[in-house]
Amino acid sequence: MLEMRGIEKSFGAVRANRGIDVSIPAGRIVGLLGENGSGKTTLMNVLFGMVRADAGTITFDGRPLVHHTPHDAIAAGIGMIHQHFMLVPAMTVAENVMLGWEDAGAWLRHDAVAQRIAETSTAYGLDLDPHAVVGALSLGAQQRVEIVKALLRGARLLVLDEPTSNLSPPEVARLLPVLRKLRAEGRSVVFISHKLQEVLDLCDEVIVLRDGAVAGACPVAGATRETLATMMVGRELPPPLARVETTPGREVLIVSDLRALDDAGVERLHGVSFSVRAGEVFALAGVDGNGQAELADVIGGLREAMHGSISIDGDDVTHATVTRRLRAGLAHVPADRATTGLVSAMTIAENLALRESDAPPFRRGPWLDLAATRALADERIAAYGVRAEGGDALVATLSGGNQQKVILARELGRRPALLLAAQPTRGLDPGATRFVIDQVLALRAEGAAVLYISTELEEVMAVADRIGVMFGGRLVGVVSRDDADLTTLGLMMAGAA
Amino acid sequence: MTATITRGLTGVGAALAIAALLVLSSGKNPLVAYEALAQGAFGSPDRIAVALNKVAPYLLTALGVALCFRARVINIGGEGQIALGGLGAAWVALTIPAAPPVVLVVLSALAGAVAGAMWAGLAALIRLTRGVHEVLVTLLLNFVGVLLVAEALHGDLGEPGAGFPQSPLLERGAWLPKLVKGTDLHVGIVIAIVAVFVVHRVLWHTPFGFRLRVRGASEKAAAYAGIDMHRSFMGVMLISGALAGLAGAIDVLGVHYRLIEGFSSGFGFTAVSIALIGGLSPLGVLPAALFFGFLETGALAMQRAVGVPSPLVSVIQGLTMVFVLAAIALGGARRRV
Numbered sequence: 001m002l003e004m005r006g007i008e009k010s011f012g013a014v015r016a017n018r019g020i021d022v023s024i025p026a027g028r029i030v031g032l033l034g035e036n037g038s039g040k041t042t043l044m045n046v047l048f049g050m051v052r053a054d055a056g057t058i059t060f061d062g063r064p065l066v067h068h069t070p071h072d073a074i075a076a077g078i079g080m081i082h083q084h085f086m087l088v089p090a091m092t093v094a095e096n097v098m099l100g101w102e103d104a105g106a107w108l109r110h111d112a113v114a115q116r117i118a119e120t121s122t123a124y125g126l127d128l129d130p131h132a133v134v135g136a137l138s139l140g141a142q143q144r145v146e147i148v149k150a151l152l153r154g155a156r157l158l159v160l161d162e163p164t165s166n167l168s169p170p171e172v173a174r175l176l177p178v179l180r181k182l183r184a185e186g187r188s189v190v191f192i193s194h195k196l197q198e199v200l201d202l203c204d205e206v207i208v209l210r211d212g213a214v215a216g217a218c219p220v221a222g223a224t225r226e227t228l229a230t231m232m233v234g235r236e237l238p239p240p241l242a243r244v245e246t247t248p249g250r251e252v253l254i255v256s257d258l259r260a261l262d263d264a265g266v267e268r269l270h271g272v273s274f275s276v277r278a279g280e281v282f283a284l285a286g287v288d289g290n291g292q293a294e295l296a297d298v299i300g301g302l303r304e305a306m307h308g309s310i311s312i313d314g315d316d317v318t319h320a321t322v323t324r325r326l327r328a329g330l331a332h333v334p335a336d337r338a339t340t341g342l343v344s345a346m347t348i349a350e351n352l353a354l355r356e357s358d359a360p361p362f363r364r365g366p367w368l369d370l371a372a373t374r375a376l377a378d379e380r381i382a383a384y385g386v387r388a389e390g391g392d393a394l395v396a397t398l399s400g401g402n403q404q405k406v407i408l409a410r411e412l413g414r415r416p417a418l419l420l421a422a423q424p425t426r427g428l429d430p431g432a433t434r435f436v437i438d439q440v441l442a443l444r445a446e447g448a449a450v451l452y453i454s455t456e457l458e459e460v461m462a463v464a465d466r467i468g469v470m471f472g473g474r475l476v477g478v479v480s481r482d483d484a485d486l487t488t489l490g491l492m493m494a495g496a497a
Numbered sequence: 498m499t500a501t502i503t504r505g506l507t508g509v510g511a512a513l514a515i516a517a518l519l520v521l522s523s524g525k526n527p528l529v530a531y532e533a534l535a536q537g538a539f540g541s542p543d544r545i546a547v548a549l550n551k552v553a554p555y556l557l558t559a560l561g562v563a564l565c566f567r568a569r570v571i572n573i574g575g576e577g578q579i580a581l582g583g584l585g586a587a588w589v590a591l592t593i594p595a596a597p598p599v600v601l602v603v604l605s606a607l608a609g610a611v612a613g614a615m616w617a618g619l620a621a622l623i624r625l626t627r628g629v630h631e632v633l634v635t636l637l638l639n640f641v642g643v644l645l646v647a648e649a650l651h652g653d654l655g656e657p658g659a660g661f662p663q664s665p666l667l668e669r670g671a672w673l674p675k676l677v678k679g680t681d682l683h684v685g686i687v688i689a690i691v692a693v694f695v696v697h698r699v700l701w702h703t704p705f706g707f708r709l710r711v712r713g714a715s716e717k718a719a720a721y722a723g724i725d726m727h728r729s730f731m732g733v734m735l736i737s738g739a740l741a742g743l744a745g746a747i748d749v750l751g752v753h754y755r756l757i758e759g760f761s762s763g764f765g766f767t768a769v770s771i772a773l774i775g776g777l778s779p780l781g782v783l784p785a786a787l788f789f790g791f792l793e794t795g796a797l798a799m800q801r802a803v804g805v806p807s808p809l810v811s812v813i814q815g816l817t818m819v820f821v822l823a824a825i826a827l828g829g830a831r832r833r834v
């Protein structure tokens with residue numbers, strides 16, 4: 001169905017794709033794997049006409065695609081769902097579908113389009129209301145809007161770039177059957193993911209990129225997570241750091257009876273209390289949307305607490321500014337990396353200075369110390385394995401996973417007394433995920449307190465000393481690491497225990 | 498950098514070409530018209546002096562606008578801030594005419610800056626305490642500012658028996674010194690160019706400038722970075738108001754030597770255009786302001802010599818803006834902030 005031959009693409013000195021050959025047969029789900037920055041998104045952008053390749057040919061359904069635009073790609077039958085959605089939040093589902101779509105007619109036929117959306121939605125089990133405003137939908141539903149958009153435009157090949165990294169497990173569980181249904185109809189899917197288990201469950205075959213070249217391809221039957229990981233990295237992943245035994249010390253973070261509203265003014269946090277001790281990792285598990293995001297925002301100082309109190313190392317910071325919390329020793333990895341954690345139109349160096357531009361080493365006298373900032377950036381880029389040309393590279397030019405590493409480099413690099421990490425491994429490849437877990441454990445060994453919020457149970461089990469589960473804006477249970485088992489946690493997360 | 502320059506020159510070239518067609522369609526020879534334009538702008542030291550005197554207030558005001566827009570603070574109150582700056586400068590110059598010359602001119606200019614800053618600060622205060630959007634507040638305060646000048650000129654500050662709303666001639670000691678003897682060129686242009694480099698330095702090399710850029714890029718990131726949104730809003734408005742106020746003072750103390758009703762007319766919006774064409778960068782604002790100043794100075798000569806109406810210049814300015822902004826939009830998806 002699709003043949004890409006000898007695709008080459010460089011950005012300055014970075015060779016993102018160096019002669020990639022792939023072919024995607026009809027009626028197959030093909031997993032595209034590779035470490036952060038290995039060139040997956042670039043390859044798919046070339047296919048979709050968002051990026052012009054330096055060399056190489058593309059044939060889709062027997063016809064060549066040359067110098068094509070995304071518009072041509074759509075017309076040819078290719079649909080793409082990006083890492084960051086391309087929807088207009090203030091518009092309804094139907095309006096978003098009509099946007100830039102010729103079949104919607106010169107005079108928009110609202111009802112006819114809404115009708116077709118409803119039909120498609122029922123046929124594929126997407127559960128979408130054509131008149132809902134997109135901004136009010138969950139991420140999973142927004143993604144299904146993108147799918148409807150692509151299907152109505154007649155996509156026979158659907159590319160999904162990390163579709164599951166922002167979804168909660170139940171949302172993932174409803175996405176996968178949709179993709180299987182597409183396959184059953186003879187359409188093909190390219191599925192980019194760092195979650196190897198998902199890839200094994202869903203895909204028919206995988207293509208692995210490493211450093212901008214194809215490192216291997218194989219059918220999924222017979223592959224294991226270990227073999228896939230080895231193919232991606234080119235060597236075996238080292239075993240995880242051994243957990244050292246720590247005796248939890250003083251209570252660093254004390255949260256008591258915290259209540260807060262969400263952006264829409266609805267109470268999402270109904271009185272949460274817990275504490276985290278020095279040398280301890282307290283993980284909060286739970287399906288997204290059960291108050292974790294609000295909790296993290298309130299502790300980080302991005303959202304007002306309506307009731308209750310927060311203290312860091314004995315310092316009451318309930319209503320303190322972000323800067324005071326920082327001084328009290330708080331590091332915060334926010335869940336929203338694109339617009340909160342980073343300024344993507346600034347350089348890596350500037351993003352490292354983002355929260356402390358007023359203090360050394362970023363400042364000397366009245367001036368920003370650009371040289372020191374750049375030196376620090378080079379050091380962190382090396383230490384955290386960020387794939388970038390240098391500290392002056394704009395964050396917008398980094399791959400998704402590498403952007404996440406910049407945040408981690410800034411927050412973990414401060415050696416904080418308290419780390420608040422919300423979904424810190426989102427979008428990271430298995431090697432980088434391991435790296436984050438190792439770093440968190442190293443902080444713990446140094447005596448820091450860690451509040452680790454994640455929807456990935458496996459990760460939670462790997463780092464946590466104690467695991468709390470949030471459901472419906474409450475902390476419904478706390479178990480210690482030794483007593484935790486996946487079944488009980490799963491039940492608690494579903495609100496059943 | 499080279500891309501920016503190319504973009505600017507292409508925009509100007511395209512605008513001039515289209516305007517040439519308009520001249521042609523009105524039955525005049527565009528080459529003759531443009532020659533008259535160039536003569537009027539660069540033809541003699543005097544013409545150049547007039548143009549540079551025009552550039553100075555444009556530059557100062559546009560710098561403030563650029564700084565505000567960078568921080569995503571939409572201050573379009575340049576005109577009112579200029580008016581208040583002129584008023585403040587004239588008031589001080591008329592109140593303490595006996596002060597030693599250097600002291601008088603410096604105090605008057607400073608008074609202009611302070612008055613402009615206070616006018617912008619008032620707008621900021623309304624925005625921050627009452628929640629009215631700054632576009633509305635600054636726009637409306639323009640009218641109030643201009644009326645305040647008129648009010649003063651019809652009252653205490655007016656020249657009795659002048660028949661026109663203007664103040665008496667200021668004491669010589671309050672006049673801006675000339676840069677080149679025998680011409681009208683005053684030191685305003687030097688002050689403005691120094692301001693360009695100071696603002697550039699502030700924007701790119703101080704924590705304050707860094708905070709402005711962050712806040713302009715993403716409000717959420719600014720909150721996460723611990724930036725006090727109210728303080729930075731007030732800060733950038735005060736700076737921008739001071740620059741505009743200084744511009745008004747320079748015009749009063751350097752060109753008219755008195756306060757005249759309507760002296761600030763149109764300056765504020767021209768400054769917005771210059772800031773936008775300059776890509777909201779202090780160094781980019783410099784060539785944009787020069788372009789506008791010389792173009793407008795040449796326009797009158799062109800009208801006199803060839804009979805091409807001088808509003809054609811507004812057409813050229815407008816077209817340049819469209820082309821340059823389009824080029825920025827097309828080429829700047831990954832622009833640095």
Ligand SMILES: Nc1ncnc2c1ncn2[C@@H]1O[C@H](COP(=O)(O)OP(=O)(O)OP(=O)(O)O)[C@@H](O)[C@H]1O
Nearest residue numbers: 011016036037038039040041042397398399400401
């Ligand atoms: N517009 C750009 N300008 C400069 N470099 C770029 C640009 N886009 C991508 N790159 C670089 O190309 C390389 C490949 O990036 P790409 O986004 O394709 O990686 P990826 O495999 O999708 O990674 P991830 O899993 O982290 O999303 C990276 O090193 C990235 O920094």
Ligand SMILES: [Mg+2]
Nearest residue numbers: 040041399400
């Ligand atoms: Mg990617």
